[in-house]
Amino acid sequence: MGKYMATHLSAAETRPRHKRVLPGLSLSLGTSLLFISLILLLPMSGLVMQSVDMGWDRYWQVISDERVVASYKVTLWAALIASVFNGFFGLLLAWVLVRYEFPGRRILDALVDLPFALPTAVAGITLATLYAQNGWYGEILESLGLKVAYTPWGIVLAMAFTSIPFVVRTVQPVLEELSPEEEEAGMTLGASDWSVFRRVIFPALWPALMTGIALSFTRSLGEFGAVIFIAGNMPYVSEITSLMIFVSLQEFDFPAASAIASVVLMASLVLLFAINIWQARYLRRLHGRS
Amino acid sequence: MSSSKHSSSQLRVGDSPLIKWLLIGLTLFLTTILLVVPLIAIFQQAFVEGAAHYFNSLIEADTLHAIGLTLVVAALTVPINLVFGVMLAWAVTRFEFPGRKILMTLMDIPFAVSPVVAGLLYLLLYGNNGWIGSWLYDQDIQLMFAWPGIVMVTVFVTCPFVARELIPLMQQQGREDEEAAVILGASGWQLFRRVTLPNIKWALIYGVILTNARAVGEFGAVSVVSGNIRGETNTLPLLVQAQYEDYQAAAAFASASLLAMIALLTLLLKAFIEWRQERSLKIEAEKERQVTQ
Numbered sequence: 001m002g003k004y005m006a007t008h009l010s011a012a013e014t015r016p017r018h019k020r021v022l023p024g025l026s027l028s029l030g031t032s033l034l035f036i037s038l039i040l041l042l043p044m045s046g047l048v049m050q051s052v053d054m055g056w057d058r059y060w061q062v063i064s065d066e067r068v069v070a071s072y073k074v075t076l077w078a079a080l081i082a083s084v085f086n087g088f089f090g091l092l093l094a095w096v097l098v099r100y101e102f103p104g105r106r107i108l109d110a111l112v113d114l115p116f117a118l119p120t121a122v123a124g125i126t127l128a129t130l131y132a133q134n135g136w137y138g139e140i141l142e143s144l145g146l147k148v149a150y151t152p153w154g155i156v157l158a159m160a161f162t163s164i165p166f167v168v169r170t171v172q173p174v175l176e177e178l179s180p181e182e183e184e185a186g187m188t189l190g191a192s193d194w195s196v197f198r199r200v201i202f203p204a205l206w207p208a209l210m211t212g213i214a215l216s217f218t219r220s221l222g223e224f225g226a227v228i229f230i231a232g233n234m235p236y237v238s239e240i241t242s243l244m245i246f247v248s249l250q251e252f253d254f255p256a257a258s259a260i261a262s263v264v265l266m267a268s269l270v271l272l273f274a275i276n277i278w279q280a281r282y283l284r285r286l287h288g289r290s
Numbered sequence: 291m292s293s294s295k296h297s298s299s300q301l302r303v304g305d306s307p308l309i310k311w312l313l314i315g316l317t318l319f320l321t322t323i324l325l326v327v328p329l330i331a332i333f334q335q336a337f338v339e340g341a342a343h344y345f346n347s348l349i350e351a352d353t354l355h356a357i358g359l360t361l362v363v364a365a366l367t368v369p370i371n372l373v374f375g376v377m378l379a380w381a382v383t384r385f386e387f388p389g390r391k392i393l394m395t396l397m398d399i400p401f402a403v404s405p406v407v408a409g410l411l412y413l414l415l416y417g418n419n420g421w422i423g424s425w426l427y428d429q430d431i432q433l434m435f436a437w438p439g440i441v442m443v444t445v446f447v448t449c450p451f452v453a454r455e456l457i458p459l460m461q462q463q464g465r466e467d468e469e470a471a472v473i474l475g476a477s478g479w480q481l482f483r484r485v486t487l488p489n490i491k492w493a494l495i496y497g498v499i500l501t502n503a504r505a506v507g508e509f510g511a512v513s514v515v516s517g518n519i520r521g522e523t524n525t526l527p528l529l530v531q532a533q534y535e536d537y538q539a540a541a542a543f544a545s546a547s548l549l550a551m552i553a554l555l556t557l558l559l560k561a562f563i564e565w566r567q568e569r570s571l572k573i574e575a576e577k578e579r580q581v582t583q
Contacts, residue, residue, distance in 0.1 A: 022472060022481075023472065025384075029385070035374045039445060043446075096317045100314055108317070111325055111326070118329075119509060122550055123328070125543070183301075184302065201303060221404070225510050229534070242406040261406075268403055276398070
């Protein structure tokens with residue numbers, strides 16, 4: 001750290017325009033690094049050590065266990081369906097909130113964040129009650145011959161609920177700042193709504209839309225509280241990977257829990273870095289244009 | 291969507307009344323099914339056995355203890371993450387240093403990690419078999435399966451919120467005001483209190499509200515490290531689960547209704563803050579317009 005600061009100082013001195021006058025670099029950076037090391041890096045090192053300790057054969061045996069592999073599949077599929085649904089629903093919500101004035105628009109805008117504000121366990125028991133056989137929705141679905149609660153579709157539902165805000169909140173600002181000229185030109189030339197949307201608006205929105213879907217997907221992969229109440233948690237059918245970690249912990253099998261957790265952690269880190277790189281790239285492109 | 295030609299009076303996509311009201315209708319329909327009805331159902335289920343039952347279940351000893359513990363956890367978590375969030379935002383928006391981007395990505399990890407994994411990380415390190423935990427055990431200090439563990443994982447899960455609200459705003463505002471204040475001789479604390487704080491006030495408040503909402507409602511991470519001892523290490527979300535699994539659905543929803551009210555309050559405060567910000571932006575724009583005239 002000391003070395004970094006030294007190089008920074010010399011760089012600042014050689015470029016007077018960027019001369020650093022603001023105080024607090026060592027205090028703020030020092031506190032941040034200490035905090036991140038203590039609460040983030042140190043605990044993560046514990047997981048790495050636990051996984052290394054158990055040896056490759058046992059590690060592989062745990063993470064490729066049939067029941068665990070079934071849980072990867074269910075989790076990935078459910079998260080994929082939920083985030084694609086939120087791609088459509090979120091785009092629709094963002095469009096309606098930005099483009100139209102109607103009574104209740106502000107309430108709708110506030111309501112979008114409900115899934116972030118509502119504790120996941122509350123969401124879980126509520127969805128399970130609504131979609132259970134004798135629940136408000138469950139009864140209707142039953143008469144149609146459909147079953148959502150205690151099936152993998154319940155997992156999709158819970159994941160979709162908890163990640164609704166992501167797409168809306170990433171697409172909304174981009175849609176607000178979209179300049180109207182090209183769109184108006186297209187409309188004046190007599191192109192249809194759909195073709196102007198497809199050729200002019202959608203290309204400007206899709207990086208934000210993809211970011212929102214990816215965030216929604218990442219969140220869905222890790223969702224636990226809302227899912228376990230409605231999933232039914234049947235082995236091989238509706239167990240999510242987070243639950244497999246939880247079950248191993250309840251059996252005090254720390255190595256197994258750590259092995260599965262390391263897979264989940266690596267998957268989410270790869271996703272997080274990919275999203276950040278992707279976002280940086282499209283932000284640069286946006287700024288480059290303007 | 292229609293492919294017919296439009297009159298030149300319609301300038302923007304989706305402005306025809308038919309499309310407009312179709313889209314609004316569809317949105318309201320889906321939002322009602324997915325968000326509004328579940329919200330109503332929480333309160334309906336809480337009162338399903340009558341108001342007396344509702345209030346009785348809230349004043350049970352276990353429930354009161356869970357409420358108290360939840361408040362303590364939030365009261366400890368929020369200030370810690372407030373300080374960290376401001377420090378981190380100051381470091382990454384006011385200075386250039388190598389590894390700045392990596393620092394910002396690291397800060398996002400708690401967002402991306404499953405809360406169960408978060409709980410596990412702490413259990414491995416501070417549990418009785420962990421390399422810090424076993425030493426603490428010898429000193430007779432128990433962090434896991436006790437309230438300090440709950441606070442620790444909650445700090446982990448909620449640490450990005452304040453920084454996330456502050457960083458984009460502070461980046462956008464730039465450092466000119468603050469540099470001017472320093473040149474005029476302001477001390478570090480004066481600079482922060484008189485120049486920075488008024489500029490970031492609303493984002494800071496919003497970050498705190500979000501941190502609080504998540505701290506109060508965290509379930510996955512807390513359930514791993516709490517040990518679920520009723521009347522001792524049960525927070526409100528864990529009590530909701532315990533009551534629900536005991537077939538005390540009305541009691542579970544009564545506890546859940548408290549959490550839902552906190553969530554609604556969070557949304558209300560957020561809407562208020564946005565309204566304030568929009569208003570101050572409008573006032574500024576108006577001033578600028580008058581100056582240029």
